[in-house]
Amino acid sequence: SNINVGLTNVGPETHPLTWRYTKAGKSVLTIEDYEALEGYSALKKAVAMQPTDVQAEVKASNLRxxxxxxxxxxxxxxxxxxGPDxxxxxxxxxADEMEPGTFKDRFLMEELPHQLVEAMITAAYAIGASKGYIFLRGEYIIxxxxLNAAIQQATKAGYIGENILGSGFNFELHVHLGAGRYICGEETALINCLEGRRANPRTKPPFPQQAGAWGKPTIVNNVETLMNIPAILLRGADWFKGLSQGKSPDAxxxxYGISGRAKITGLWELPIGTTGRELLYTHGGGMADGYELSCWLPGGASTDFxxxxxxxxxxxxxTIMKAGSRMGTALIMVVDDKQNIISAVxxxxxxxxxxxxxxxTPCRDxxxxxxxxxESIEAGEGQEGDIATLQQLTRFLGPGKTFCAHAPGAMEPLQSALKFFPAEFAKGIKA
Ligand code: NAD
Structure with missing residues (x-):
């Protein structure tokens, strides 16, 4: 992978997601390399437990x-x-990772494919699913x-297929390539796409847990979420909770990651609750020479500045919600002082x-x-009333007005830019 990953003092006790990659010093692609690093031991532990006990451990871990x-x-x-019925x-x-500035799942899947495969078999056992799909962003060829190679190896080793490890549990797993559209990552649009339909979001409720793929109960989980499962089962919910930083209620x-004009851009696995300052200045080395931080998006484009x-x-x-934004994917995008904020938005x-x-309609039009x-404000051709119209649009396209979170997410950077940079908007209005 060409993604810069900065990690130090990494071990299984502190870095459930990435320790194998750092310990091996390279991608962990073969089943032998993965098994040499505790690979598939969480699955072995899980199938000796009741599925509901596996669920209970994950619930107790506070994984979000x-x-x-x-x-x-x-x-x-x-x-x-x-239950039997x-x-x-x-x-x-x-795995349809397409949030601008977000590349964490790509790294995890490219470098540690077996960890996702093990996580999925374990999760499927816990929820009683006999079929699994990795809905992968179309452009994520590597x-x-x-993943396909890892699935083949795991099948040959008896971790996928019938009567897995003598447990009586059957599971098949497939990689399904997405169509390269952002909306395919919305879970109900994703399910439509998986079924071969146009990727429109469905109304919720019903949530997929009740009626998902082909109308059947379906759990949709993100790559990074799932890849925490093996470590939670091996080391326990209390250990997982203890990994977070300071007063963080999350476990x-x-x-975390950085894109934009920082000295170092890339990914870091850090305790949840790490501050933005530590991320940008300790790990990212601060802003690039000659640039100051103007504002930042905490986790992809669909969050408030x-x-x-x-x-x-x-x-x-x-904490980020209380500050008026959302953590989103936690890969921050830094905007520098030389960047025109109107152009960025x-x-x-x-x-x-x-x-x-x-x-x-609100989203489409x-x-x-x-x-x-x-565009007209950017060109200095804005009309009187344009700023009020933008304010209105943030409400008309906001939460509760659309079928899915696409338009409300789109309004987050706009509404916060209007709040923090009113003078920049006013400058674009023709006198
Ligand atoms: P959401 O809050 O509606 O749902 C999140 C998950 O919780 C879903 O799986 C949903 O089924 C479940 N859920 C929510 N309320 C529930 C309830 N009452 N009962 C049962 N289950 C419930 O959010 P969303 O629309 O699924 O996702 C929006 C998020 O996606 C944004 O936070 C955005 O940051 C993120 N996003 C990520 C990417 C990416 O590439 N990673 C791309 C676009 C958007």
């Missing part, structure tokens, strides 16, 4: 979804029907090759407008309208 929303994983799992169930890994570590004074906040789900909104599935106004 790492795709961006932070929904508690154990709670999600507990909503799936169990539950029928066909599916486990889907959301990850796809490596475990997090893949934060300012330099927010760098001392713990980067956990609740216009660029993000162009992305969101292009990626709208077009199903609901509101996003291109937003882009048009931003």
């Amino acid at each position: 979804g790492r795709g961006g929303a932070g929904f508690p994983t154990g709670v999600k799992w507990s909503l799936i029907p169990m 539950a029928g066909q169930k599916y486990l889907v890994c959301n 990850a796809g090759e490596r 475990g570590t997090k893949m 934060l300012m330099p004074e927010h760098l001392d906040l713990a980067m956990d789900y609740d 216009r660029n993000l909104e162009q992305f969101f407008a292009r990626e709208s599935c077009g199903w609901c 509101g996003l291109p309208w937003t882009v048009k106004i931003l």
Whole structure:
């Protein structure tokens, strides 16, 4: 992988996600290399437990979804029907990573494919799913090759197939390539896409846990979320909770990252609750020479901008939410003082407008309208009333007005830019 990963003092006790990569000093691609580093021992432990006890351990660990929303994983799992009459169930890994500035799942899948495969078999055992799909971003070719090879090796070793490790549990696992559209990562659009339909989001409820793929109970979990499962089972929920930083209510570590004009961009697995300042200045080496930090997005494009004074906040789900944004994927994008903020926001909104599935009117029509106004403000041709219209659009496209989180997410950088940089917007209005 060409992703820069900065890690020191890494071991299984402190870095559940990445320790094997660092210990091996290279990608861990073969089953032999993976098994030499505790590989598949969590699965062996799990199949000797009751599935509901595996679920209980994950629930007790306080693991929250790492795709961006932070929904508690154990709670999600507990909503799936169990018991002999539950029928066909599916486990889907959301590997359609397409959030701008986010490349953590790509790294994890390319370097540690067996860890995801083991996590999926273990999770499928816990929820009683006999079929699993890794819904992979279409452009992640290397990850796809490596995951398919890992699945073949795991099948040959008896970890996938019938009567796994003598437990009576059967499981098959497939990699499904996505269509290269951002909306395919929305879990219900993803399910439609998996079924061969157009990737429109479905209404929720029902949540996939009740009616997901082909109408059957389905758990959709992100790559990073799942890849924590083997370590939670091996070392326990209390150990996992103890990994987080300081007063953070969240548990475990997090893949944090930086893009933009920092000295060092890349990925770091750090205790959840690490501050933005530690991330940017200790790990990222600060801003590149000649640039100052103007503002930053905490986790991808669909979050609100934060300012330099927010760098001392713990980067956990609740703290960043209280500050008026969302942690999202926790790969920060830094905006420097030489960057025109209107151009930056216009660029993000162009992305969101292009990626709208077009199903609901506020999103389909509101996003291109937003882009048009931003383009004229950027060119210094803004009309009187344009800023008020943008403010209105942030409400009309906001939460509760659309089928999915696409348009509300798109409004987050805009609404926060309007709040923090009113003078920049005013400058673009023609006198
Ligand atoms: P969401 O909060 O609606 O749902 C998150 C998860 O929790 C879903 O799996 C959902 O089924 C479950 N859930 C939520 N409420 C529930 C309930 N009442 N009962 C049962 N289950 C419930 O968010 P979302 O629309 O799935 O995702 C939005 C997030 O996606 C944003 O935070 C954004 O940061 C992130 N995102 C990530 C990427 C990426 O590439 N990683 C791309 C785009 C967006």
